[in-house]
Amino acid sequence: MSMANVDKGELISQVKQQIAVANAQEMLTQMTQKCFKKCVNKPGTSLDSGEQKCISMCMDRFMDSWNLISQTYGQRLQRME
Amino acid sequence: MSEFEDLSANDKELQEFLMIEKQKAQVHAQIHEFNEICWEKCIGKPSNKLDSATETCLSNCVDRFIDTSLLITQRFAQALQKQSSVDM
Numbered sequence: 001m002s003m004a005n006v007d008k009g010e011l012i013s014q015v016k017q018q019i020a021v022a023n024a025q026e027m028l029t030q031m032t033q034k035c036f037k038k039c040v041n042k043p044g045t046s047l048d049s050g051e052q053k054c055i056s057m058c059m060d061r062f063m064d065s066w067n068l069i070s071q072t073y074g075q076r077l078q079r080m081e
Numbered sequence: 082m083s084e085f086e087d088l089s090a091n092d093k094e095l096q097e098f099l100m101i102e103k104q105k106a107q108v109h110a111q112i113h114e115f116n117e118i119c120w121e122k123c124i125g126k127p128s129n130k131l132d133s134a135t136e137t138c139l140s141n142c143v144d145r146f147i148d149t150s151l152l153i154t155q156r157f158a159q160a161l162q163k164q165s166s167v168d169m
Binding site for chain 1: 092094095098102105106108109111112113115116117119120123124126127128129130131136139140142143144147
């Protein structure tokens with residue numbers, strides 16, 4: 001298969017998109033597990049307003065945590081060089 | 082992704098692109114692992130924001146995890162060395 005028949009730029013763009021989708025899915029999976037664990041302690045017949053509010057805050061805190069950890073890791077990598 | 086890697090064998094731009102994306106993916110996976118572990122250690126009940134104690138905990142957690150990994154690698158290598166010198 002020769003690269004002449006495939007638009008390289010489009011290939012690169014598609015791969016980038018697939019990677020972005022995979023990352024988002026991983027984020028969502030982890031977020032769902034963590035927030036269910038924190039917020040839904042006795043599963044009822046529906047999510048009550050307290051649980052919904054907790055889940056909402058939990059999502060935001062999860063992102064805060066992720067960003068802080070990302071920052072700390074980046075700084076540590078720089079120190080290790 | 083491996084068919085893609087075959088295609089890239091002769092293409093420098095693609096090789097570079099793949100290498101960079103691979104590195105980015107590794108960093109990303111590592112951050113996920115840290116978040117997984119440190120969330121359990123540091124986060125209590127979710128509130129309106131992360132207080133400074135929690136932020137300190139998360140930050141320390143990442144550094145101490147890396148320190149732990151380095152220490153274990155080091156001691157394990159030493160143990161292997163000791164083992165092999167005994168076998169000689």
